[in-house]
Amino acid sequence: MLNNKKISITQIKAVFVFVFITSLLLGKDINHASHTVSIIIPKIALLDIESESTNNITLQMKSPAESGDKLINATDKSIWLNVTSVTESGNARDITVKLDKPMQGIDIRVVSNFYTGSGYGKWGIPQPEISLTQHDQSLVSNLRSGITGDGSSNGFNLKYSAHSIDSQYGNINSTNGREIIVTYTLTH
Amino acid sequence: MKHINRILLAVLVVSISTAYSQSNTDNHQVSIVIPEIAMLDIESAGSNDISLTMVAPTDAGETIADQTDNSLWLNVTSIVTSSGTRDISVKLDNAITGLDLKVVSLDYSGSGFGSWGTAQSEIILSSTDQILVDDLRSGYTFNGAGNGYNLTYTASPQADADFGDLVANTENITVTYTLTL
Numbered sequence: 001m002l003n004n005k006k007i008s009i010t011q012i013k014a015v016f017v018f019v020f021i022t023s024l025l026l027g028k029d030i031n032h033a034s035h036t037v038s039i040i041i042p043k044i045a046l047l048d049i050e051s052e053s054t055n056n057i058t059l060q061m062k063s064p065a066e067s068g069d070k071l072i073n074a075t076d077k078s079i080w081l082n083v084t085s086v087t088e089s090g091n092a093r094d095i096t097v098k099l100d101k102p103m104q105g106i107d108i109r110v111v112s113n114f115y116t117g118s119g120y121g122k123w124g125i126p127q128p129e130i131s132l133t134q135h136d137q138s139l140v141s142n143l144r145s146g147i148t149g150d151g152s153s154n155g156f157n158l159k160y161s162a163h164s165i166d167s168q169y170g171n172i173n174s175t176n177g178r179e180i181i182v183t184y185t186l187t188h
Numbered sequence: 189m190k191h192i193n194r195i196l197l198a199v200l201v202v203s204i205s206t207a208y209s210q211s212n213t214d215n216h217q218v219s220i221v222i223p224e225i226a227m228l229d230i231e232s233a234g235s236n237d238i239s240l241t242m243v244a245p246t247d248a249g250e251t252i253a254d255q256t257d258n259s260l261w262l263n264v265t266s267i268v269t270s271s272g273t274r275d276i277s278v279k280l281d282n283a284i285t286g287l288d289l290k291v292v293s294l295d296y297s298g299s300g301f302g303s304w305g306t307a308q309s310e311i312i313l314s315s316t317d318q319i320l321v322d323d324l325r326s327g328y329t330f331n332g333a334g335n336g337y338n339l340t341y342t343a344s345p346q347a348d349a350d351f352g353d354l355v356a357n358t359e360n361i362t363v364t365y366t367l368t369l
Contacts (some may be wrong), residue, residue, distance in 0.1 A: 068263030170303025
């Protein structure tokens with residue numbers, strides 16, 4: 001019985017020594033482990049138009065007070081652009097703008113303020129005021145990743161204005177509402 | 189059960205497509221409103237009230253010489269409808285027996301822009317509107333004398349029996365210009 005006990009303790013010691021030596025041979029710490037975590041961040045380019053009420057705006061030009069003077073320009077500052085953007089390394093984006101059909105004798109212009117709102121990011125630089133055409137032009141350049149925050153008062157506040165064009169003044173016609181579609185794109 | 193699964197699948201597809209309907213582009217409608225405008229006024233470097241003082245001839249037997257004035261200008265701001273054109277018409281309130289009051293406009297000159305129409309031949313003014321300039325469309329003359337339509341008035345004794353009714357007097361005549369709608 002005593003012999004059996006001695007053998008048993010010896011066996012336990014042998015197992016312990018075996019495990020210790022094996023772990024040393026394999027070069028592993030038994031209280032640590034590691035694995036790979038892959039973070040996948042998608043490239044994102046989302047843009048929408050926001051305002052306090054409707055996104056459809058009216059630029060109402062008015063008669064001058066004095067005969068001989070030209071039509072009075074109309075302006076609107078109610079529209080905002082919201083953006084969520086994640087760019088690839090080294091890449092930057094623009095917000096571009098165009099209209100569907102120009103209006104004879106009327107210059108429709110737009111300019112963006114610098115970013116304001118509750119978001120975060122790298123917002124690029126608004127460009128000088130643009131006279132809209134059917135071709136995309138850069139409204140804001142060099143955006144990178146960012147979120148503007150949702151809704152009006154977040155993002156890029158736009159100022160629209162309508163001006164008569166002197167060289168085409170003779171072709172201007174009165175209208176109760178000529179509809180023009182303006183399209184904004186956050187470039188990829 | 190299969191039927192219910194299909195409905196759930198359809199709802200799921202619609203939900204996903206709605207969730208991903210946002211994109212990198214958006215558009216909106218901008219309406220431009222331009223009023224129809226017909227504005228006209230009379231301008232000069234001094235007063236708009238002019239005097240044509242007839243002078244006796246130097247030699248008995250001759251008629252009274254014509255008198256002229258070209259100090260007045262018409263300023264106009266006009267926006268027409270897509271099919272519209274306009275005239276400038278002119279009339280007076282009371283004619284003077286034995287004397288013609290005539291007016292003619294030069295073609296447009298000045299700092300403005302537009303489609304200015306054609307100045308017509310000299311008019312003998314009457315109490316009925318006559319066309320001074322026709323076929324105007326949209327334009328603005330710019331404001332003040334030196335811009336728009338320069339007018340030349342001529343007072344001319346009539347060369348007929350009505351000369352016999354001419355009396356020495358100061359007659360105040362009101363001449364009215366209208367940009368037609």
